[in-house]
Amino acid sequence: MIGYGATELRALWGGVAVKSWKVFLSYKVWFISDIGMGFLFVGQALLIGLGLTGKRNSEALQRLTGYSDYVAFAVLGLLILSFGLTFLSGFVWSVVDELYTGTLEYSFAAPPMRRITFFLGNVLVRLFLSLLYMAIYLPPFFKLLFGLGINLLAVLKALPVLLLGSLGMVGLGMVAAGIVLYLRDPGPFISILEMLVFALSGAMYPPLSILPRALQALAKALPPYAPTTEALRKVVVYGYGSSTGELWYLAVISILYSVLGYLVYKWSEKQARIVGLKSY
Secondary structure (H helix, E strand, O other), X not given: OHHHHHHHHHHHHHHHHHHHHHHHHOOHHHHHHHHHHHHHHHHHHHHHHHHHHOOOEOHHHHHHHOOOEHHHHHHXXXXXXXXXXXXXXXHHHHHHHHHHHOOHHHHHHOOOOOHHHHHHHHHHHHHHHHHHHHHHHHHHHHHHHHOOOOOHHHHHHHHHHHHHHHHHHHHHHHHHHHXXXXXXXXXXXXXXXXXXXXXXOOOOOOOHHHOOHHHHHHHHHOOOHXXXXXXXXXXXXXXXXXXXXXXXXXXXXXXXXXXXXXXXXXXXXXXXXHHOOOOO
């Protein structure tokens, strides 16, 4: 049992994580593009705030969310969204990459490692990159460009909420990975899914209550990103005592998505072994 676990750990690190890291390093433009997207996101938030109110701080935003600075509000949303997309991309693109290179059928027929090991190896690299981007965004650039300070106590206070929400994000990633198994060209599906997650994550806009009822229901039920964003923002400003409703809802939906993701992916994998896979 110990030998089997050691084999899986070697496969996770050497067979998947290191390989994914080398692939990433071979495309240096990816790093520049990812960093640039973060600044474009925050710059867009600043322009929206200035366009709506004529200034960076908004009394209306303060009443709705507890945040008066639209940039601080958007930066927090960006960090949650970037962290969450790590799991979605880690699960989905690991399947897509195999699909495009023609090795997916081999992996299912004679797997060199457990599928969860393969997924976790890809997620590990993307999680490291996500933390690296945060380290680049927060201390030097956001403080110099936008004058944002870093409250370490608030960061530590928010971590349990982020970890709780990550359970549901992993579940959504597994659901998406299961669907991708049956698509001949998954590119359009992934693009639509990522745009949907981005639009309903709550990263850019104030509380879900300002959305039309149909979009509110979709944002609360579809991805766990919006509930995570709302709960974390409220905990940072008001503390855990005033955020029990949001935290309970986040816990329930995260558990549901984690269970759903496991069941959907295992069913999809079983069906794929029986009826075969779509090839690119």
